[in-house]
Amino acid sequence: MKDFLKLIIGNGLNEFPYIADFLDSYGLVLRDDDYEKSFFSYFNSLDEDILEDKGINIEILKEQFLQFMIAMESSVEADSDVEYITILGGYNKFGEKEDIELCIKKGEVVSIVGPTGSGKSRLLADIEWIAQGDTPTRRHILVNGKLPDKKRRFSIDHKLVAQLSQNMNFVMDLTVEEFIKMHAESRLVESVEEKVSIIINEANKLAGEKFLPDTPITSLSGGQSRALMIADTAILSKSPIVLIDEIENAGIDRKKALELLIKEEKIVLMATHDPILALMGDRRIVIKNGGIHKVIDVTEKEKSNLDYLQELDNKLLELRNKIRQGETLESI
Amino acid sequence: MKFITISGPPSSGKTSVILKVIESFKQKGYKSGVVKFDCLVTDDDKLYEAKGIPVKKGLSGGLCPDHFFVSNVEACVEWGIDLNLDILISESAGLCNRCSPHIKGITAVCVIDNLSGVNTPKKIGPMLKFADIVVITKGDIVSQAEREVFASRVKIVNPKATIINVNGITGQGAFELATLLEDTEGIDTLKGKQLRFSMPAALCSYCLGETRIGESYQMGNVRKMDFGGDKG
Structure with a gap:
């Protein structure tokens, strides 16, 4: 291991x-003259009494510093790419076996459907925790077909x-700009400025109403916030799986939103009951009694209805805009 | 008996998290109890009682809550052992940011919430910086980006800790936290154990009931702010 304490502070x-x-x-x-010191001698030069007030001492500070450097180095390390995840069935609330081995690849969109309390959140939690038979459902989650690193x-x-x-x-x-910049910096990405402008640009393509980089995030509308x-998430987040808890119809182009996530090679899981979103996906996982009841492949026949549904949707959107513009709906 | 200290700023969601964790412990077949430390008033003990969880409440009143905690924690462990508990959790609010309730060799958890703001992690001292597990709550009401920024700020001040998101309302993450806490080693007593860091000090005339303001009434451990050279 590199001895970071020997580093000169300025370098x-x-x-x-x-x-x-x-x-x-x-x-x-x-102070100005500290920059030429090593971290070791700088930490040693600190006043123990002042440190104690802050709830730290020199030895612990050195240790925390080393831990910090190790932790940061490992977070910069390139992730091994997640190509696909596999869900190996466990048991439902009644102890019945889920007869399933479900593989979901990068760029795939899968909806998760089922009534409230049926176990959708548990499935998502199993994926997030990379369950290894140690959750109430006893499911197993594999990454690239293998048991992933525990870390x-x-x-x-x-x-x-x-x-x-x-x-x-x-x-x-x-x-908006400061916010995305802060997020980018915390992800330790390179060329922060460029990433920030790409994100704002992409978000504006999704949002019904455009916003500026200097708009305060707290004054964004619901649709603008979701678009942003x-x-x-598509561009900055390192997580290979994006879980979307329903995208409301208002103020955001859902089709473009999914396309962006697919383009960025995410695995998209959507908890949704919206017919348009469900048909934009490739498959639907149906949850019942705490277990995966079945998996429906979205058929060509289903997809062929998408145009019709979108027409209906556009019509509603048009009417919504009329209301917004102060027009009447006497002729629709 | 396994003993776990859980602390965190007021209203960060400690009680909700503990209730959910104990539910998971129950599923795993453990009998758990709680000691709730607070300052003036708490009704949280009733929440535990309503779930049939053995609970003891300790109010520090006019004393530094940290000092009150450390003077009573040993007896709490004895109480838990007498009740034949498998797991005892102490819940205490970090009422000042210099609080230092964690004990060497005892699993230490700090609960902190996303709504407290990104600068909060650096403001909190030993309670957060020396915890083994940091639980971040209220993730459901902020954006993914804020969750990620907040977690990275926690990681800066406590790089060693396991950081886990738990939703105190839905219980998402609580089962996983319970699994982490299950690894805690059992103990028979706290006698001879040591705090991870010294507690904030207090020994001055105001500790002893002085109410008057003025230099001549101040005795003991008193410290003055520095106003530079321009004063008097």
Whole structure:
């Protein structure tokens, strides 16, 4: 292992800019002459009393620093690509065996359907946790046909599932640009500025009403927020699986949204009962009594109805716009 | 008996998480109990009682809650052992950010919520920085991006910890947390164990009931703010 404590602070900060976050999180402010010191001698030069106030001491600080560097290095490491996941059946609420071995590939869209409380969330949780027969359903999840590395379970950088929930709010007081930039920096991606502008651009293609980079995120409409988060998740999130909890019809082009996720090679799982979304997918997993009841392949015949459904949908959208423009609906 | 300390800022969702975790423990066949530490008032003990979970409540009142915790925790463990519990959880609110309730060799959990803001992780001291497991709650009401930024900020201040998202309402993640906590080693007593870090100090005239303001009333462990050279 590299001895990071021997690093000269100035060089360290150049090579690993995230060290600044570490120092900041302990309230450590560097003076000009500190930059030429090694981390080892800098930490040793700190006042124990001041550190104790912050709830730390020199030895622990050194240890935390080393742990931090190791953790950050491993999060920069390239992920082994997830090509497909396999769900091996377990048991439903009544102890009946799920007779299933379901393989879902990159770029595939699968809907999960079933009444509330039927076990949709458990299935998604099993996938997120990479269940190994150790959850109530006793399902097994394989990645690329194999038992995945256990560290995936606990590592926030190797999370399998990114979740886009329905009732999603922003709590930060930032503009769209600042917000996406902050996310990009936390993901340690390269060319942050470029990524940020791509995301805002893509989000605007999905959103019914356009927004600007300097729009505060808290003033985005529901549709704009969802558009921004879908573009952000498609482009920034490292998680290979995107779980969407219903995409509301209002203010977002759902077809383009799915296309973007597919283009970015995500595995898309949607908990939805919307006929259009369900037909845009390749398959539907039907959940009943806590178990996978069956898997329906979306047939050509079903798909052929998509145009008709979309026509209906566009009609409604048109009427919605009329209302928005202050027109009447006397002739529709 | 396995003993676990769970702490976190007020209203971060500790009780909800513990209730869900205990449900999972029950499924796994464990008998669990809770000691709830708080400052002035708590009704959370009733929530545990309603679920038939043995619970003891300790209110620190006018004392530093941290000091109250450490002076009573040993007796709590004895209580749990007397009741033949398999797992005892202590729940305490970190009422100041310098709180340091974790014990060496005892599984330490910190609960912190997504709504508290991205700068919160760095403001919290030993309670978060020296926890073995950090549970992040309220993920369902913020965006995926905020969840990821928040988790990465937690990782900066506690790179060793296992970070896990738990939804205290739906229980998503609680089963997984219970599985993690199951690995805790059993203990017979806390006697001789050590805190992971010293607690915030307090020993001044105000600790002893002084109410008057002014230099001449201040004795003991007193510290002054630095206003630079421009004062007087």
